[in-house]
Amino acid sequence: MTDLSVRIGDVVAKNPVMLASGTAGYGPELSGGLDMSRLGGFVTKGIAVHPWEGNAPPRIAETPGGMLNAIGLQNVGLEAFLEDKVPYLNRMRTADTVVAVNVIGKTVQEYHDVAKGLRGCDAIDALELNISCPNIKEGGIAFGTDCVAAAEVTAATVEGSDKPVWVKLSPNVADIASMGVAVEEAGAAALSVINTLLGMAIDLEKRRPLLSLGWGGLSGPAIKPVALRMTWQVSQACSIPVLGMGGIRSAKDALEFMVCGATAVQIGTANFANPNTAAEVVDGMTTWCDERGIERISEIVGTLNA
Amino acid sequence: MTDLSVRIGDVVAKNPVMLASGTAGYGPELSGGLDMSRLGGFVTKGIAVHPWEGNAPPRIAETPGGMLNAIGLQNVGLEAFLEDKVPYLNRMRTADTVVAVNVIGKTVQEYHDVAKGLRGCDAIDALELNISCPNIKEGGIAFGTDCVAAAEVTAATVEGSDKPVWVKLSPNVADIASMGVAVEEAGAAALSVINTLLGMAIDLEKRRPLLSLGWGGLSGPAIKPVALRMTWQVSQACSIPVLGMGGIRSAKDALEFMVCGATAVQIGTANFANPNTAAEVVDGMTTWCDERGIERISEIVGTLNA
Amino acid sequence: MPDSRSTVLENRDLGGGVWLLRFRDPTIADDVGPGQFVMIACSPPYEPLLLRRPFSIQRVEGDVYEVLYRDVGKGTHRMTKMQVGDEVQVLGPLGNSFTMPRPDETAVLLGGGVGIPPMVALADALEAAGHTRWAAYVGVSGIVDEGCFVGFDERWPNDDRVRRATMDGSIGFEGHVVAAWLDRGITGPTRAYACGPMVMLRAVADTAGTHDVPCEVSVETMMGCGVGACMSCVIENRAYRDGDEAARKSMSPYDRWLLACRKGPVFPSDRIVLDDGGFLH
């Protein structure tokens, strides 16, 4: 049987399939009886140094082949996270599932503070820096669209942390490869590609946006071609591992990201349509590799003939 | 009955529905018996000063809710265009359908030259500057992602032309509003928003891109939320009219773009799935306005409560 | 070649993945040269659907449960096409339940339109628990919607405890369910339960408040996952909005918005803000 394990820097995942931040809460929300021990990894909902309210509803809207969300990073804050959520994450670690904590902040200092606050927490394998959330009025997106700011927040977090720092890039840029290079140089251990595309949906009769914030982040199959292209561009430009995501629903989708340069993949929106997606992707990968006599799945990473 | 006419600067269209560049050839290719006189306007396939080859096949691939294309702007060139294609465009003018010629080039000079070459051609109401085509290896996209370059090519074309110059913006940027402002200041008469998003699709078994070029432009319903958001942003930032497009399939879609600030709309990919889309959109708009007692469709432009 | 509609005459499986389609279409068949082809729309262009849709369980009998729904959009319209024998992926049961009344309390059940199903479920549960002291006020716009009454009609066809109301008076009481309730009057210990449009829930909560009647409402927010994972289904915490400065300061901002799929869909009516800025019906 194929060896599905992959290395994301110093972190070894037993398979390349993770749940994406914001689509499975802090773990206990894993839905539909999905067995977390099947997962290669799990990324928590974003955590800030203080609790955040998030946006007023409506927070989601369905669009052709995708969905918009503007949750606004409602989160319990660092303290409650350590107290209430970490125990469950420990169980995941025991189940040999990589745990990454998605980190958010409004200032460089806040990112740094979360990283520091998570020091010594053994339940966690890595931080994933969300510098690309389009759903808050301040912060977030600004870091994600400017190379200098992105490098700065990365460096500050790396400095504060005792764990590898993955940086999640925004697709709302002209040149995502430069962003990747900038944060790699600033000390990122891996790159998560991509967060959501900024989009809008409206209620024609009421002549107002469907989301209370006005706009939101587009995810799901609709964005897969953009995500695949960016995964390829970033993995070509950078030498640290890439975690690919955007519209993955099947093993075939996931394998396409790996061929385009992703060492591992994350699954987000598809969890809502089918809570068992991640397990099915792991199974499908196994079969696909077995049928083709692929010994280690890591062999296929970045093998695209382009 | 509602007055469907709209003004795009000095150009008056009898209704706000146009066919988007590259999806209906030079006119005779209007498919499925669509009656061109129903159209508010028509934008030709891109025209360069010299004929271009375009890319090797495959040039298209279907994606979830959308499609990728990398035609590569195969075109007959200015001379053949004037000789072979203009006669048909004249018939469109007679039918009271606005005609815009999509202009492409590899250098500022080439854009200028096409504009000059089209001087005095009465079959044409406006030029649409394509500074945003992602499907050629050189030129095109570079102009579309840099404010200074975009302003320069706009100014040069305006200077060379005796017609209003519409500029078609690329969505592959962090801040499309600034692009709009830059080309407005350079003399653009209107803004076409948006061209395609850069994307990729691959053949997993062959481990190579589905398109010969490697990547292509994503269009269709999948990109509608992005297009709607950009239409809103650009129309808020600029004072010249916006032509909205991206995934329009129905009157409801088209009206949403208008509520978000588009004075008129263009329909592209949907023509392939249903060649009669544009006529159906005009009919649907009429009914919608009639039912709501809207006297002039232009009243609804930009009325979003956001 | 105008676009045309061809009628499928036959679609024969020839084995090995090969199929034969035969169409009738005079327009196309009229003048065909050998080597010509057609472009077939394999399906009409449509909205792809990703997210599941939440529905209350109206009734359970043995291993059968039922759902009452209104065709209001993409998802529900597709549901109307489900065929007997189809297998449908369903996640549930999800969320919390109504609190049972004290034995001395009259349970007042108020349901509007497709908000009636949870009231049917509650009436069934009350009966099962031997709590027969309940009254239901169920309302729809008019005779056109009377299908919404099916849950009560089937089990309590001529029961005095069920009062049907229509806005146009075409069936039962003329007016909304709160008016129907007040029409009968509130006597003795009472506990109210409601599900329906936001404007109705607000009226129920106000009335319950005025009469000091404990009240629970089931809210129908937009839901992405139904299990607490996406944080989309929120409703505002009243304590956060209306509490004084000190009270709010003592709360975490995280608790301003409550997840309806996990903490709800049933809430004490005074715990939440029954106002979504007009976003929901």
Added chain:
Amino acid sequence: MPDSRSTVLENRDLGGGVWLLRFRDPTIADDVGPGQFVMIACSPPYEPLLLRRPFSIQRVEGDVYEVLYRDVGKGTHRMTKMQVGDEVQVLGPLGNSFTMPRPDETAVLLGGGVGIPPMVALADALEAAGHTRWAAYVGVSGIVDEGCFVGFDERWPNDDRVRRATMDGSIGFEGHVVAAWLDRGITGPTRAYACGPMVMLRAVADTAGTHDVPCEVSVETMMGCGVGACMSCVIENRAYRDGDEAARKSMSPYDRWLLACRKGPVFPSDRIVLDDGGFLH
């Protein structure tokens, strides 16, 4: 609450847009509290489809035409679900047609797999024109695909002019269609016609070239619109690729790639480059 499959027992239209769905599902029905709900997948997640799919017209009889297709992907798989009586949007007939042979010529028809349909259309046209001097070589991989022969089998079940070939020898000649053709030999004035996979077309064109036989092939490129509007369906112009410097200089670069939907799908085999870099089957 594990994800579960519920079976639709009933889906009743109650009028006014209201429907009643009844499911069987022991898992879910087991332990439900009043007020709980389910998340129903209104449809399985799937690939939305936008573009039409091109298919050759195999046969026309009166106002009926037929299409033979293989279930190879998203669109063709949906076609297998079309029901008798369904109305399907079809654009056509599109493209050009094969050139008729001269009266003294033997028309050799070579079809592979789902490339056989245009050959059926051509054979029908030849017969209609009284040109009975034709021979068809039709091939599939093996008995599993023999459905592809249906067009010839129905009209010319025991006709010597039709030679069936299979790669595995399970039916007729063992080998590919060009081998079957050469096996019978090329005698007298001949004109060849072919449709099938690119590798087969290349073999046909080579053989025709060697024997100085005029040859036309129908190519099946990826098509977005079918009418010349999208410029996606191109095939390379041989004159452009193989012409000398001077010849190429005299051509417009625009003419390097020919639109198969408008200039084709039928081309003289020596006019185009029968090589798509392995992109098509």
